Amino acid sequence: MKRAYLDNAATTPILPEVVEAMLPYLRDAYGNPQSLHQWGDEARETIEEARGQVAALIGAQTEEIIFTASGSEANNFAIKGLAQAQQSKGKHIVISAIEHFSVLHSARTLEKWGFEVTEVPVGRHGLVDADEVAKRIREDTILVSIMHANGEVGTIEPIAEIAKATKKTGTLLHTDAVAAAGTIPVDVKELGVDALSLAANQFYGPNGVGALWLKKGTRIIPFVDGGVQEGGRRAGTENVPAIVGMGKAAELAQHDMSSRMTRLSRLRDRLIQGLSSTIDHTILTGHPTQRLPGNASFCIQFIEGEAMLMLLSSKGVAASSGSACTSRALKSSHVLAAMGIPPEIAQGSLLFSFGLENTEGEVDYVLEVLPPIVDRLRQMSPLYAKFLKQQRGGR
Amino acid sequence: MKRAYLDNAATTPILPEVVEAMLPYLRDAYGNPQSLHQWGDEARETIEEARGQVAALIGAQTEEIIFTASGSEANNFAIKGLAQAQQSKGKHIVISAIEHFSVLHSARTLEKWGFEVTEVPVGRHGLVDADEVAKRIREDTILVSIMHANGEVGTIEPIAEIAKATKKTGTLLHTDAVAAAGTIPVDVKELGVDALSLAANQFYGPNGVGALWLKKGTRIIPFVDGGVQEGGRRAGTENVPAIVGMGKAAELAQHDMSSRMTRLSRLRDRLIQGLSSTIDHTILTGHPTQRLPGNASFCIQFIEGEAMLMLLSSKGVAASSGSACTSRALKSSHVLAAMGIPPEIAQGSLLFSFGLENTEGEVDYVLEVLPPIVDRLRQMSPLYAKFLKQQRGGR
Numbered sequence: 001m002k003r004a005y006l007d008n009a010a011t012t013p014i015l016p017e018v019v020e021a022m023l024p025y026l027r028d029a030y031g032n033p034q035s036l037h038q039w040g041d042e043a044r045e046t047i048e049e050a051r052g053q054v055a056a057l058i059g060a061q062t063e064e065i066i067f068t069a070s071g072s073e074a075n076n077f078a079i080k081g082l083a084q085a086q087q088s089k090g091k092h093i094v095i096s097a098i099e100h101f102s103v104l105h106s107a108r109t110l111e112k113w114g115f116e117v118t119e120v121p122v123g124r125h126g127l128v129d130a131d132e133v134a135k136r137i138r139e140d141t142i143l144v145s146i147m148h149a150n151g152e153v154g155t156i157e158p159i160a161e162i163a164k165a166t167k168k169t170g171t172l173l174h175t176d177a178v179a180a181a182g183t184i185p186v187d188v189k190e191l192g193v194d195a196l197s198l199a200a201n202q203f204y205g206p207n208g209v210g211a212l213w214l215k216k217g218t219r220i221i222p223f224v225d226g227g228v229q230e231g232g233r234r235a236g237t238e239n240v241p242a243i244v245g246m247g248k249a250a251e252l253a254q255h256d257m258s259s260r261m262t263r264l265s266r267l268r269d270r271l272i273q274g275l276s277s278t279i280d281h282t283i284l285t286g287h288p289t290q291r292l293p294g295n296a297s298f299c300i301q302f303i304e305g306e307a308m309l310m311l312l313s314s315k316g317v318a319a320s321s322g323s324a325c326t327s328r329a330l331k332s333s334h335v336l337a338a339m340g341i342p343p344e345i346a347q348g349s350l351l352f353s354f355g356l357e358n359t360e361g362e363v364d365y366v367l368e369v370l371p372p373i374v375d376r377l378r379q380m381s382p383l384y385a386k387f388l389k390q391q392r393g394g395r
Numbered sequence: 396m397k398r399a400y401l402d403n404a405a406t407t408p409i410l411p412e413v414v415e416a417m418l419p420y421l422r423d424a425y426g427n428p429q430s431l432h433q434w435g436d437e438a439r440e441t442i443e444e445a446r447g448q449v450a451a452l453i454g455a456q457t458e459e460i461i462f463t464a465s466g467s468e469a470n471n472f473a474i475k476g477l478a479q480a481q482q483s484k485g486k487h488i489v490i491s492a493i494e495h496f497s498v499l500h501s502a503r504t505l506e507k508w509g510f511e512v513t514e515v516p517v518g519r520h521g522l523v524d525a526d527e528v529a530k531r532i533r534e535d536t537i538l539v540s541i542m543h544a545n546g547e548v549g550t551i552e553p554i555a556e557i558a559k560a561t562k563k564t565g566t567l568l569h570t571d572a573v574a575a576a577g578t579i580p581v582d583v584k585e586l587g588v589d590a591l592s593l594a595a596n597q598f599y600g601p602n603g604v605g606a607l608w609l610k611k612g613t614r615i616i617p618f619v620d621g622g623v624q625e626g627g628r629r630a631g632t633e634n635v636p637a638i639v640g641m642g643k644a645a646e647l648a649q650h651d652m653s654s655r656m657t658r659l660s661r662l663r664d665r666l667i668q669g670l671s672s673t674i675d676h677t678i679l680t681g682h683p684t685q686r687l688p689g690n691a692s693f694c695i696q697f698i699e700g701e702a703m704l705m706l707l708s709s710k711g712v713a714a715s716s717g718s719a720c721t722s723r724a725l726k727s728s729h730v731l732a733a734m735g736i737p738p739e740i741a742q743g744s745l746l747f748s749f750g751l752e753n754t755e756g757e758v759d760y761v762l763e764v765l766p767p768i769v770d771r772l773r774q775m776s777p778l779y780a781k782f783l784k785q786q787r788g789g790r
Contacts, residue, residue, distance in 0.1 A: 005434060010427035011632055019421050026414050026601065032405035035715060036701060037708035039400060069464030069603060070631035072621040102621030102630055109620055201632055206421065208464060208603045208634030225504055226467040226497030235497055236465035237406055237596055239603030242637075306431060313432035320430060 003316040004362035008294055008355035009151045009179065010320055014245065015204040015356070021248040022206065025241035033238045034229065043240050050247025054211055057250040058177075058196065059187035066212045066230045067243050071178035071199030072102035074212040077223035077234070078174045078195045079106035082143050083115055084221040086172065090140025091115045096128045096157075097338035099147055103176050104334070107145075120146070125287040126155035126339050134165035143172045148186065148196075151179035152322040152335045152351060153286030154295025163192030172218070178202055178210070182253040183292060184261065194218050200242070204356065205249030209242035260356060264293035267354045267363055271296045274367040279374050283345065285336060294354035297322075299341060302384035303348040303377045308370075311377070315369045320351045344383060398711040399757035403689055403750035404546045404574065405715055409640065410599040410751070416643040417601065420636035428633045429624065438635050445642025449606055452645040453572075453591065454582035461607045461625045462638050466573035466594030467497035469607040472618035472629070473569045473590045474501035477538050478510055479616040481567065485535025486510045491523045491552075492733035494542055498571050499729070502540075515541070520682040521550035521734050529560035538567045543581065543591075546574035547717040547730045547746060548681030549690025558587030567613070573597055573605070577648040578687060579656065589613050595637070599751065600644030604637035655751060659688035662749045662758055666691045669762040674769050678740065680731065689749035692717075694736060697779035698743040698772045703765075706772070710764040715746045739778060 005013070025046065031039025033047055052062045068074045083093055095107050097119045107117045118136045122128050128146050137144065144166050149156045159175050166173040174195040180186050181196070182203025188196055195218065199210040214220060226235025253260070276282055281301040300308065305321040312319050322333045336346040352366065378384040400408070420441065426434025428442055447457045463469045478488055490502050492514045502512045513531045517523050523541050532539065539561050544551045554570050561568040569590040575581050576591070577598025583591055590613065594605040609615060621630025648655075671677055676696040695703065700716035707714050717728045731741040747761065773779040 003433075007427070007430055007432065007434070010430045010435070011425060013423075013425040014421055016422075022421070026409055026417070027411075028408075030406060030408040031713070032402070035402055035405045035713065036704045037402065037713040038398075038711070039402070039713050040405070041708075069468070069634070070619075072631035073464070073619055075621070076619050076630075100621065102619075105617075105620035105630070199632075206634075206636070207632055208637050222500075224465075224468055224471050224497075225500035226470070226495070235471075235500070236467035237594075237602050239464070239601075239637075241601070242603050242634075309431045316433070318426070318430065318432040318434050 001316045002365055004358065004365055005318045006352040006354060006358065006362065006366065007318040007320050009351060009353035011201045011207060012204045012355050013357060014206055015249065015252060017252065018205055018245045018248045022241040022245040025244050033240065034227070043238070047238055047240060047243045050243045053247035053250045057186070057254045058181060058198070058213055059189050060213050061216060064213055064216055066214060066234050067238065068210045068212055068234060069208055069236070069239065071176070071197055071202070071210040073223070074197035074199070074210045075100065075102035075176050076106045077212050077220070078197055079103055079143070079145060080110065081220040081223050082172055082174060082195060082218070083110050085219040086142035090142045092118065092138055092141045093143040093145065094118045094120060094133060094136050094141055095145045096120045096122060096147065098122050098126055098150055098335040099145065100151070100176055100178065103145055103147070122338050124340050126150055126153045126335065127287060127290070128157050128162065130158055130161035130165050133162050137165065137169050137171055141169070141171050143174065145174040145176065148175045148177035148180035149184065149292050150286070150335060152333060153297045153339070154291035155287040156180065156184065156290045156292065159191045159193060167192060179292060182250060183294070185257060188213055188215070200246035200249050203249050203253045206242045206245040209239055209246045211246070261293045263356070264354045267358055267360065268294055268296045270360060270363045271352055271366060274363065275370070278367055278371050285339070285341065285349065295351070296354070297349070297351040299336070299345045300348040300350055300374060301345055302381045302387060303374060305347055305349050307377055308348070308350055308373060311373045312370065317366055317369065320353070321349050322351055396711045397760055399753065399760055400713045401747040401749060401753065401757065401761065402713040402715050404746060404748035406596045406602060407599045407750050408752060409601055410644065410647060412647065413600055413640045413643045417636040417640040420639050428635065429622070438633070442633055442635060442638045445638045448642035448645045452581070452649045453576055453593070453608060454584050455608050456611060459608055459611055461609060461629050462633065463605045463607055463629060464603055464631070464634065466571070466592055466597070466605040468618070469592035469594070469605045470495065470497035470571050471501045472607050472615070473592055474498055474538070474540060475505065476615040476618050477567055477569060477590060477613070478505050480614040481537035485537045487513065487533055487536045488538040488540065489513045489515060489528060489531050489536055490540045491515045491517060491542065493517050493521055493545055493730040494540065495546070495571055495573065498540055498542070517733050519735050521545055521548045521730065522682060522685070523552050523557065525553055525556035525560050528557050532560065532564050532566055536564070536566050538569065540569040540571065543570045543572035543575035544579065544687050545681070545730060547728060548692045548734070549686035550682040551575065551579065551685045551687065554586045554588060562587060574687060577645065578689070580652060583608055583610070595641035595644050598644050598648045601637045601640040604634055604641045606641070656688045658751070659749045662753055662755065663689055663691045665755060665758045666747055666761065669758065670765070673762055673766050680734070680736065680744065690746070691749070692744070692746040694731070694740045695743040695745055695769060696740055697776045697782060698769060700742055700744050702772055703743070703745055703768060706768045707765065712761055712764065715748070716744050717746055
């Protein structure tokens, strides 16, 4: 059976070069970077090299990178750590309505700690309006956090514009760039942000490693308390092989970015055009042009998304109904809801996310197997029957 | 040059079998366990198998294991998460004076959040007295956290006795078993604890993965907020290769525990006896018998420990002055201080920690290279000169 992994938003495969770079640190070079001996020295030099590679990917300085164990940890660290560090100035924070759960739920935790959180709505394409952010900044607003790109619908947010608003008031701006960094050009200076989260498993690096970039001089309260690792800001023995892998993946992403973007956009557009022309009643979700190169997300009406995923999986195709972090909970997407998509349409959400291993043949395979799946499911759908009846009645 | 890695307390090498078990998940089986397709299913089954292996190591049930990114994260999660979940009952917690910084500094954070923390002192061998713990439990005490074994001085604490005290009052008991689990027999039911932290890099598994065991029915507030991973209790894409590695390492540790203990104890005792008989003015730190099999920790008087480590490293020997999590901060050990060792002696602390790769030849090599290093450093030591002068004066 053919197989097509089109769920790169959930996690990308690790590039062979990245695995090769990691192997020596899994096998022989096992020192703890904090140790005062040759093994420790080697490990320490290695992670500093990786730190430089990650910094270079986002136009940052090496010492501004703090390694974490995931993008989610980086987001928890940023939201909780920056809010706690600033709380003498105020206890109000602003986020968008379509943030990843690691930002959204961290903000919920802050509410339990006595902070107030305001959510900025988004337009129907999932865009955050910089003016809408500016309107919500108050005297006691200490932090704004707006994601760089949304992994579910692909929309890329106008972070540089939002930064103009936060700079006027001197409010800290964090951006969750987990879906963006390593995929599209991300430069912390051009963006004008104060903190930025990223994760290696979004750009062909390993799982288990992410980073928080923190502009030099920005105060933060540690999230993982303990030892003196990462300049005393993040405790826990450094995961040397994973950090090395993230560094190598960052280097490759920086080098190949433009060719990767061209390649992925072509696959994405082929699928978007093909799907829209072969299946009726489909809606492209997210922004039509301002979107991640590998993201093709839809709502296929009159269908229950999970059933579609199962049948696609039985044909060897891996896709998603949105965020992998919630997919098994089978909850409807807060992102689609915030974009004004009604629940009965949102339940048919379907995300194909492309990666470097994918081919045009795989796109064509999806375009071959998906229409009969949709037909089959619609024939069992009471909603579709109702729709057809209404159509006939209307004629 | 000969090389001897005697710093296994900082991090153990990964066993080749463990690396082999991880490789398929670094290379081809890259699915996100939350995804609803074949790749996801395979990853999910794999981490559940590893969860069972880790549970078996500590006599727990599979679903009671929550994977984390490190022992430090597991300790942060336990201390902060259990305290927050119990705070309606009281805001007092009890820890020992020799806890790892990930427990100690988490407790400091709780103090900032309005909790009160009492530290139980330890005896000169680093032992916590269960009666001393019992005395400090108050009506509003919601959590006691005492480490299972101290990685710096090797002392194994009487956790089962302490559990008798906490059971009487119905107080939750957490133990940081990072230095113990996988090294000595650890059984959560025999210990009678409610929560237990462990880390794979202490028993020949990879860095970047740990676990919190939480007795079924024990409430906890999540530490890393976000997606629904780990039963909604710990967000972040599961680090599948590392989790697989931890499972394999747990299986091997369980299987080989008694032979490993015999082997490591023999190396430890050979070094303790050899060193005590070749170098004057040395003190074995930690308990003489109730100690970790691979731990040989000393204070070598009239010497500054870091200089000793540098010179040992120049001879190819990796050792430590105590905890790797603080060694580069060059602070004197809070553990030795709590044991009543004065700072001028504590500064000469030296920890050799043995692992499976070590040999008697390596012990003999240390016994050959260390005495001249000590002689050389003592000749430059004002403290030693003063001591000699006093000795001569005393005659």
